Every structure is written in structure tokens, then in C-alpha cells.
Amino acid sequence: MTIRTLRDYGQHYRPRMACLKNVEVFVVEMQDPKSGVKGADQKLNVTIIPHVINGQDVLAWIVTKMKVTTEEAQAFGTMLVAYGYIYPLQNHRKLVLVPDSTLYRFQTPYFWPVQKWPAEDIDYAIYLARRNIRKKGMLEPYEQQHYDNLHKWMNPKWDFIVMQATEQYKANKERKKPDRVVLDCQERAYWIVHRPPVLTFDVVRRTNIFLTQALMRSAVKSSVSLTAFVKFVTTHHNHDPFLTTPVPSNPWITDSDEFWQLNSRSVDIPTKLSVERWVLSFWELISDPRGRVDFKLFLKKEHSAENMAFYEAAEEMRWGAASAIPEKSQFIFNTFLKPGAPRWINIDGRTMGLTVKGLVVPHRYVLDAAQTHIFLLMKKDTFYRYLKSPVHKDMQKRALVPAPHVFTDAQLEANVRNRNPGISPILQWQQEEEEKAAAAVAARPIDVKAMVATNKLDRK
Amino acid sequence: MNSPPHFICTPFSLMACQGLASGETLKSLKAESETLRKKLEEERKKLHDVELEKVAEKAEALGELNMKTRRTLKGHGNKVLCMDWCKDKRRIVSSSQDGKVIVWDAFTTNKEHAVTMPTTWVMACAYAPSGCAIACGGLDNKCSVYPLSLDKDENLAAKKKSVAMHTNYLSGCTFTNSDMQILTSSGDGTSALWDVESGQLLQSFHGHSADVLTLDLAPSETGNTFVSGGSDKKANVWDLRSGQNVQSFDTHDSDINCVKYYPSGDAFASASDDSTCRLFDLRADREVSIYSKDSIMFGAASVDFSLSGRLLFAGYNDYTINVWDVLKGTRVAILFGHENRVSSLRVSPDGTAFCSGSWDNTLRVRQEGRGVGRELKQGGTTLYG
Numbered sequence: 002m003t004i005r006t007l008r009d010y011g012q013h014y015r016p017r018m019a020c021l022k023n024v025e026v027f028v029v030e031m032q033d034p035k036s037g038v039k040g041a042d043q044k045l046n047v048t049i050i051p052h053v054i055n056g057q058d059v060l061a062w063i064v065t066k067m068k069v070t071t072e073e074a075q076a077f078g079t080m081l082v083a084y085g086y087i088y089p090l091q092n093h094r095k096l097v098l099v100p101d102s103t104l105y106r107f108q109t110p111y112f113w114p115v116q117k118w119p120a121e122d123i124d125y126a127i128y129l130a131r132r133n134i135r136k137k138g139m140l141e142p143y144e145q146q147h148y149d150n151l152h153k154w155m156n157p158k159w160d161f162i163v164m165q166a167t168e169q170y171k172a173n174k175e176r177k178k179p180d181r182v183v184l185d186c187q188e189r190a191y192w193i194v195h196r197p198p199v200l201t202f203d204v205v206r207r208t209n210i211f212l213t214q215a216l217m218r219s220a221v222k223s224s225v226s227l228t229a230f231v232k233f234v235t236t237h238h239n240h241d242p243f244l245t246t247p248v249p250s251n252p253w254i255t256d257s258d259e260f261w262q263l264n265s266r267s268v269d270i271p272t273k274l275s276v277e278r279w280v281l282s283f284w285e286l287i288s289d290p291r292g293r294v295d296f297k298l299f300l301k302k303e304h305s306a307e308n309m310a311f312y313e314a315a316e317e318m319r320w321g322a323a324s325a326i327p328e329k330s331q332f333i334f335n336t337f338l339k340p341g342a343p344r345w346i347n348i349d350g351r352t353m354g355l356t357v358k359g360l361v362v363p364h365r366y367v368l369d370a371a372q373t374h375i376f377l378l379m380k381k382d383t384f385y386r387y388l389k390s391p392v393h394k395d396m397q398k399r400a401l402v403p404a405p406h407v408f409t410d411a412q413l414e415a416n417v418r419n420r421n422p423g424i425s426p427i428l429q430w431q432q433e434e435e436e437k438a439a440a441a442v443a444a445r446p447i448d449v450k451a452m453v454a455t456n457k458l459d460r461k
Numbered sequence: 462m463n464s465p466p467h468f469i470c471t472p473f474s475l476m477a478c479q480g481l482a483s484g485e486t487l488k489s490l491k492a493e494s495e496t497l498r499k500k501l502e503e504e505r506k507k508l509h510d511v512e513l514e515k516v517a518e519k520a521e522a523l524g525e526l527n528m529k530t531r532r533t534l535k536g537h538g539n540k541v542l543c544m545d546w547c548k549d550k551r552r553i554v555s556s557s558q559d560g561k562v563i564v565w566d567a568f569t570t571n572k573e574h575a576v577t578m579p580t581t582w583v584m585a586c587a588y589a590p591s592g593c594a595i596a597c598g599g600l601d602n603k604c605s606v607y608p609l610s611l612d613k614d615e616n617l618a619a620k621k622k623s624v625a626m627h628t629n630y631l632s633g634c635t636f637t638n639s640d641m642q643i644l645t646s647s648g649d650g651t652s653a654l655w656d657v658e659s660g661q662l663l664q665s666f667h668g669h670s671a672d673v674l675t676l677d678l679a680p681s682e683t684g685n686t687f688v689s690g691g692s693d694k695k696a697n698v699w700d701l702r703s704g705q706n707v708q709s710f711d712t713h714d715s716d717i718n719c720v721k722y723y724p725s726g727d728a729f730a731s732a733s734d735d736s737t738c739r740l741f742d743l744r745a746d747r748e749v750s751i752y753s754k755d756s757i758m759f760g761a762a763s764v765d766f767s768l769s770g771r772l773l774f775a776g777y778n779d780y781t782i783n784v785w786d787v788l789k790g791t792r793v794a795i796l797f798g799h800e801n802r803v804s805s806l807r808v809s810p811d812g813t814a815f816c817s818g819s820w821d822n823t824l825r826v827r828q829e830g831r832g833v834g835r836e837l838k839q840g841g842t843t844l845y846g
Contacts, residue, residue: 047581047600092692139628139649205490211706212497218707221744222508226727227516229744230770231788233725234520237769242813243526243829244771252551252568253531253814253828260813261550284682320639322658365663366702376682420569426549426592427611 025113028086031062032107038062043104045090048182053090053104060100075100085112088190096193106183112191123158125196126151128188130166131173146201240278248274250406256416258423263403266290266433273400280388283380299392305383307344308375311337315372319365330363338371348374505747513740513749517788523771526784526794531814532826534565536572541818542599543805545635547588550811554595555818556583562597564588564609567816567826576607576617585634585645596624596643598631604645606657625655633676637701644687644701646673652689654701666699668706675719680726688729690717696731696741710741712748719763724770730787732761738775740787752785754792763805768812776803776817798825 031037043053056078063074078098081087082105089095090104098105129148133140140148152159173181239245252258263272271291279286279295286292300306314337318329337346338357348356352370359367387393408416539559546553551568560581564574580601587596589606598604604625607617625631629648636643637654642663646652652666652673671692679686686707690696696717698708714735722729723740728749732738737753738761752773759779766773766787773785782796782803801820808815814828 136628202485202487202490205487205494209490209493209497211709212494212501215708215746216497216501216504218746220505220508220746222510223742223745223747223749224511224516226742226744227511227513227749229727230513230723230725230742231516231520234769234771234788237724238521238771240812241767241769241771242811243767244523244769246829247813251813251828253826256568258551258568261811264811316638320637320642322641323656323661323663324658369702422566422569422571423549423551425611426547426552427609429549430591430593 024081024084024086028081028107030066031059040107043090045104045182048179050090050106050179050183050186053106054087055101056099056103056105057101059087059098059105071100083194085191085194088186090186093186093189094193106186108190109187112187122151122155123162125192126155126158126162127165127169128192130162131170134166134170142201142204147196236281240274246405248272248405249403250408255406255408255413256420257406257408258421259403259406261423263401264291266294270399270401271295271396273397273402276397276400283384286384286387295392295396296387299387299390300383302390302392303383303386307337307346308379308383310344311346312372312375312379315368315375318368319372321365323365326363326365330360330367333368334360346371346375505745508745509747513788514790517790520771520788522789523786523793526772526829528784528794528796528827528829530798530825530827532567532570534567534570534824534826535822536563536565537561537822537824539822540801540820541804541822541824542582542584543586544807544816544818544824545586545588546807546809546816547592548590548810549592550809550813552588552592553816553824554586554588554597555824556586556597556599557822558582562586562595562607564595565824567824573613574609574617578605582630585631587635587643589636589640590638591640594640596634596636598625598634598645600630602627602630602647604631604634604643604655606643622657622660624657624660625653626660627651627653629672632672632674635676635678637678644676644678646676646689648672650691652676652687652699664701664704666704666706668697668699668709669693669695674716677720677722677729679722680724688720688722690720690731690733692716694733696720696729698743708743708746710748712739713737715760718761721764721766724766724768730764730766730773732764732775734760736760736777738764738773738785740773750787750790752783752790752792754783757783762803763807763817765806765808765815767808767815774806774808774815776806776819778802780819780821782806782817796827799823 038054038058040052040054043050059078060071060074063069063078064071067074067077069077075098078100079096082089082098083096085108087098087105088108090106092103125147129140129144129151132144133148155162173184176184242251247260249259249263250257252260262268264275268291275289275291279289279292286296297306297309300309311333314329314333318326318333321329334357336342336344338353338360348371352374356368356371534553534555537555537557537559538561539557541555541557544553544555551566552573553565553567554562555565556562558581560578560583562576562578562583563572565572576595576597578597578599578601580599583597583599585598585604589595592609594606594608596604596606603623606622606624608620610617624643625634625645627645627647627649631645631647633646634643641657643655643657644652645655650667650669650671650673653662654664655661656663666689669689669691673689673691676687676689679688685701686698687701688696688698694713694715694717695709695711696713697706699705700707713731713733716734717731718734719732720729727744728740728742730738730740736757736759737751739748739752740750741747742749752775757777757779759777761775761777763776764773771787772793773787774782775785776782780797780799780801780803782799783792784794784796785791786793799817799819799821803817803819805818806815814826816824816826818824
């Protein structure tokens with residue numbers, strides 16, 4: 002009587018041998034070059050894999066050979082895949098026969114389950130060790146668990162295992178790439194059958210945490226969110242060039258880029274359509290560069306430009322380079338947050354306290370609370386005052402409604418020949434940076450002492 | 462150079478990895494999963510009080526759409542895999558299988574810059590918000606940033622910067638709101654946020670159980686989330702700050718090839734190998750619409766919305782582009798012209814046109830063409846009016 006220990010994994014996975022002898026005969030017939038399933042070379046990403054068959058052909062062949070219905074043939078085909086006689090090339094974990102153009106290959110007889118060679122743990126350990134070397138320590142979680150377990154109870158043999166794995170790894174590297182890819186596919190398919198991935202407890206735990214959080218999160222009624230979509234589409238209908246012809250004309254149709262010129266950041270008077278879009282929401286207003294310019298003008302008149310300046314500085318820090326964070330946070334603190342700062346922003350005591358505390362060890366999200374507060378302030382209060390302000394109302398009156406272009410055929414032809422190359426975005430960016438720097442200098446508070454020192458305030 | 466990424470461990474992943482507490486078994490955890498899942502389904506069902514089609518009845522019907530190709534960009538020697546628009550609304554960067562990345566001024570059809578990558582299959586490319594750089598990557602498992610130069614003769618490869626490092630191919634990349642950060646997705650099942658200047662990994666996002674094929678950054682005012690789709694048929698929404706997966710949708714039957722946010726940021730669309738495109742409502746936390754037809758059997762590779770969100774453009778592996786009415790769920794147009802799979806499709810930043818890149822080595826810029834008709838032949842590039 003043989004004693005099976007709990008650690009004898011092999012026996013759990015070894016399928017029953019007797020019935021498979023018939024299957025073996027069947028599979029050999031399938032591979033017959035004349036009367037079997039037709040195979041071809043298939044290009045997978047960059048390597049060409051030889052002798053590839055597709056699911057449809059396999060199914061058709063089984064139906065003809067066994068004289069059964071498609072359903073039965075499907076079930077049988079899936080069994081062939083499940084036992085590892087045929088393996089899928091791409092979705093290697095899903096062991097089913099898909100009756101379409103999904104690609105498969107016949108498993109080499111060396112790896113057939115009916116072979117008396119059991120799927121020994123030691124071989125699996127060598128395989129995992131080799132995979133570990135190749136993937137530089139990045140095994141899949143179930144593989145990692147198997148690896149750790151094997152390492153625990155095979156510890157005395159571990160040096161031998163690692164040595165074997167290294168040797169095999171080096172030998173593998175000598176092979177040609179297509180051979181390597183094929184062999185890797187075969188081996189991986191074999192071990193998927195004989196050591197199927199198990200659901201480890203940390204994966205289940207993670208799912209549970211995710212589900213608990215999902216339950217805590219409040220969701221909105223469909224009627225509310227779907228109505229919001231319809232509203233969005235309706236309000237933006239006139240601004241969508243695919244639904245409403247843009248004025249003066251769509252540059253791609255008439256080859257005249259006037260549409261882009263009229264909507265650019267530096268244009269004096271914006272178009273009526275742009276102004277209408279700014280009214281839709283605060284976000285639309287500041288997303289449009291021309292709109293932002295207008296809003297800043299209004300803020301300057303109100304003497305509350307520091308809010309927008311703070312928002313922009315915080316955005317820059319959040320999306321900027323990691324190395325610039327300490328410097329930027331210092332600048333922001335000195336300019337906007339410290340008591341008596343030249344452009345002090347008015348936020349509630351609690352947020353201010355949290356922010357200043359966080360700035361001791363600045364990270365890119367340290368200003369999030371303050372930034373959100375300022376953004377909401379501008380969105381809920383300043384924006385509405387802007388809409389009622391003379392700056393905005395004046396702009397609405399002056400906004401242009403360009404006449405739609407009416408080009409003759411000759412003019413269109415001329416447009417095609419004279420397509421405006423426009424300014425390179427690189428030059429535009431440089432211009433904007435220069436403007437920003439100039440604005441920053443202008444916004445700096447006047448140092449009275451320095452001016453007195455240079456006698457500029459001398460009234461005599 | 463090949464240092465392993467340091468994982469930023471959230472309190473939740475630490476919780477998950479702790480050993481089994483007393484009384485806990487794998488079975489009990491799985492049972493808990495089932496209960497939680499059922500509870501979540503019940504809660505969501507209560508909020509599911511109306512279908513999109515019903516609400517969309519109020520919306521006006523669309524007129525007939527007549528799209529024409531306005532520009533055909535020829536110059537790639539092999540399959541075009543990815544493309545992106547510049548914020549100036551006229552420049553495009555495109556990458557192809559032979560390793561070439563080209564920057565075009567699509568309006569004049571001139572090629573402005575060209576870079577040859579040291580790898581083939583450049584599956585992802587992106588234009589920086591400033592217009593001064595491009596990012597690209599593919600089978601080299603990296604994402605590299607190339608600053609663009611005004612000097613036409615300058616060798617751009619000299620100033621190349623390797624930013625992202627994955628352990629498998631790069632499937633998607635995008636800049637965030639500035640040139641200084643890049644978000645990447647990879648075949649190794651993770652997405653990651655990188656600092657361009659130092660190449661430092663800022664945050665990594667784990668949760669997909671197979672290759673991550675696509676990602677898109679949210680356009681909302683908070684700008685804190687992004688959505689990714691993968692071969693595991695799931696679309697996951699992530700929080701950039703914490704690295705956590707905040708929402709997950711797994712109704713697709715096959716790999717998700719492309720995800721795109723709705724212009725308002727409250728929903729997103731996905732294109733999948735199961736030949737359907739779907740719309741997911743983020744606030745109600747469910748799928749609200751499926752865009753499919755019996756006659757469409759091939760996988761959808763790429764999607765994008767028009768500016769108002771009324772139209773959904775989708776490129777398919779059967780060489781066509783289908784245009785869907787997002788609200789009513791019907792197809793409004795089918796566009797032909799490409800001679801091979803449409804691999805990538807994007808609407809321009811101001812919505813004036815959309816560009817599709819294909820395995821037939823060309824890119825086509827298309828727009829609605831009412832009444833303007835003129836066919837010209839000029840120097841090798843055919844223009845259709």
C-alpha cells in the first residue's frame with residue numbers, strides 16, 4: 002500500500018489514463034498530413050509559428066470524422082483542449098475550443114498526459130525557477146504562491162533546482178527565437194493543465210474590499226444621469242461642427258483657416274459662438290484660452306485676481322515636474338498663504354491650517370484642499386458675478402458673427418494652393434511663456450522701500 | 462536603468478495581503494464575495510429606473526450625414542497603429558509598425574518631423590499639450606519622449622528621453638495636463654504615471670488580470686481619474702492620486718480595444734473585439750447602451766465622440782467606420798475608404814474633423830460635406846471635396 006502524503010500534489014492533477022489511449026489514436030489521425038486538419042504558418046506579433054490550426058477547421062473535422070452534431074463535436078473539442086492535446090496560442094488560460102478563427106497547435110507528444118511521466122513537482126519547481134529568472138522576479142500571483150510552497154518543502158533540493166533552471170535558461174537562449182517562442186507556448190500550456198491557477202485568498206480579499214467600497218459609494222438614479230447627457234448634447238449642439246456648420250466655414254472643407262484665427266487665444270474680439278459657450282459653465286469658460294483671458298480681466302477689475310493666480314500656480318505644481326515641487330511650494334506659500342503675503346487668498350481657517358502643515362513636507366497633491374476650495378468659490382460665486390458684469394455684457398454685444406464664406410470654385414482652388422501654414426506650436430508656446438513671465442513680473446507687488454531708495458518717488 | 466518599480470502600497474493592499482484571520486478560510490471569503498456582489502446588484506437595480514432610449518425620445522432626430530475624406534496622409538511605409546492630434550487642431554502625430562513616427566500638419570498635408578524608433582510595432586503615440594514634444598513606444602516596453610525642434614535638420618533621436626519602463630509591450634500613452642507627466646498602459650497588466658524629467662514612477666495601477674490595451678484621461682474639472690480597458694474584458698476607472706480602482710465594468714464579451722470619455726466626463730464608451738461598442742454611465746455605475754448590428758461581426762478597434770457627444774465614431778477590423786447616434790442607439794452612417802483595418806480614430810480638439818489611421822498605411826481626415834464639391838489632383842495627394 003502506498004501512502005499518499007498531503008504534499009503529493011502530482012496525484013491530484015493526473016488524469017485517468019485508460020480512456021486517453023483512444024483519444025491518443027484520434028489525435029494522431031487528426032495530425033495526418035493528408036487526411037487530417039489543415040495547418041499553416043501563422044504570424045503572431047513578430048514571430049512566425051509553424052503548424053497552426055484554427056478552431057473552425059478542428060470542429061468541422063471532428064463532425065465529419067465522428068459523424069456527430071456540432072454541439073457534440075464542440076464538447077469533445079473542448080475536452081481535447083482541456084486535457085492538453087491541443088493548446089490555444091493566444092488566450093492560453095482559457096481551455097476551450099472556440100469554433101472560429103482562434104488559433105491552436107497540437108501539443109507535442111512529449112507533453113501528452115498519457116505519458117507515464119507524471120507532472121513531477123521537481124520539474125515544476127525547475128520550470129518556475131527558470132521563469133523567475135527570465136521574468137526577473139515577476140511571476141503571476143498563483144505561480145508565486147506555488148513557487149513559495151515548493152521552496153518551503155523542497156528546500157534541501159533548492160540549490161540543485163536553481164542550478165538546473167540556470168542551465169536550461171542559458172541553453173534556451175542559444176535557440177532561435179521562433180523555436181523559443183514555440184517551446185515556451187508548449188511548456189506554459191502543459192503547466193496550465195497540470196498546475197491550474199488557483200484563486201488565492203488575497204485576490205478574493207481585494208475583490209471584497211472593492212465591493213464594500215462600491216456599496217459605500219453613492220450612485221445616482223439613471224433618470225438623473227441620462228437626462229444630464231441629453232441636456233449636454235442639446236446645449237452643445239450648436240457648437241459641434243458635425244451637427245452645425247461652423248462660421249465662417251470649416252477649414253477642412255474650404256481650406257481657409259479663418260475659423261481658427263477668429264477663435265485663437267490672442268484675438269481681440271471673440272466670436273458670438275465662443276461667448277455663448279463660456280456662459281454654459283465655469284469650466285467651459287476657463288478651458289477656452291480666450292475665455293480665461295476675459296475672466297482674468299474681470300478679476301483684475303474686481304481686485305480678486307489672486308484666486309485665479311493661486312489656482313493656476315497650484316495646477317502647475319500638481320502637473321509639473323517632481324523636481325520643481327519644493328521650489329514651487331515655497332513660492333506659493335510666500336505669495337499666497339503666509340500671513341501678510343502680498344497676494345493672500347481668503348480660505349477658511351481649517352483648510353489653511355491643513356495646507357500650511359502639509360507644506361512642511363510638500364508633495365504634488367498638498368494644495369488639493371485649498372485648490373478645490375478656491376475653485377468652488379470661483380465657480381459658485383465669482384462666475385455668476387462675471388456673467389452679470391459690464392465686462393462680459395460688453396463682450397457679448399461686441400462679439401462677432403462672421404458671415405459664412407461663399408467661395409466660387411476658382412476661389413476654392415486658390416485656397417487649396419495657398420493653405421496657410423500657420424504658426425508652429427513651438428513658437429506659440431515660446432510666446433506664451435514670455436507673456437506669462439512678463440505678467441508675473443507685473444503682478445509682483447511694488448517694493449516701496451526700493452523705489453524710495455532709487456528716488457523714484459521724489460516729488461521734487 | 463532597469464530598476465524594478467517601487468510599489469506605492471496603499472493601506473488596502475496591505476490589508477489584503479495579511480494572513481488569514483482566525484475563522485477565515487478561502488471558502489468563507491468567497492461566500493462573502495457572493496453576498497457583497499448580490500447586494501451591489503440589488504442597490505444598482507433600485508436606481509435603474511429608465512433606459513437611455515426613453516430619455517432620448519426628447520432629443521431631435523439627426524439629419525442625414527454626408528462625410529467625405531478631406532485629406533489623405535500618405536507617407537508611412539507600413540501599418541499605421543496609432544495617432545493623436547495636437548492642441549492646435551491641425552497637427553497630427555502618427556506611429557506605424559515599421560518604427561517610424563511622423564508629425565504632420567494635416568491641414569497642408571506636409572510632414573514636419575520624422576523619427577525612427579529603434580523598435581518595430583510602435584503601438585502608442587501622443588502629442589504633448591504644449592505642442593513641443595511627442596511620446597511614443599511599443600514592443601520596446603518603454604515610452605520615450607522626443608522634444609520637437611524648429612530646425613528641420615536636427616536629429617530628434619539625439620534628445621530622446623526614456624521615461625516609462627514596463628515589463629511587456631506598451632499599448633497606450635497620454636500626457637496629463639502638462640508636458641511633465643505621462644500615463645502609460647502596458648501588456649504587463651498595469652498602468653503607470655511617470656514624471657518625464659526624472660523618469661520616476663509616480664503611481665502604478667494594478668487590477669487588470671491580463672494585458673491593458675487602452676486608456677483615457679478624464680476631461681472633468683477635477684481631472685483626477687482615468688479609465689483603462691484590457692484583455693480581461695474589464696474596463697476599470699482609477700484614481701490618479703491613490704492608485705485605487707474606483708469602478709469596474711465587465712459586461713463585454715471580449716478584449717476591450719479602446720476606451721474614450723464622454724465630453725462631459727460622466728460617461729465613457731468602449732470598443733471591443735466582440736464587435737460592439739458600449740456606453741457606460743459613471744454616475745449610475747452601469748452600462749447604458751450597446752451599439753451593435755447583426756451585420757457587424759468584426760471587432761471594433763477604436764472609438765471617439767464628436768464635440769457635443771451626440772455622435773460616436775468607431776473604426777472596425779472590417780475596414781469600415783460606423784457612426785452611431787449615442788442617444789438613440791442607431792447607426793447614422795457607414796464610411797468606407799480604407800483598404801485595411803482601421804486601427805486608430807480621433808476627433809480633432811475643436812471637433813472640426815476626425816482622423817482615422819489604418820493598416821493600409823494611410824491616415825484620412827474626414828468631415829461633413831454639405832454642398833461643397835470639388836475634386837482636384839495635386840502633386841500625388843488626392844483631395845476629395
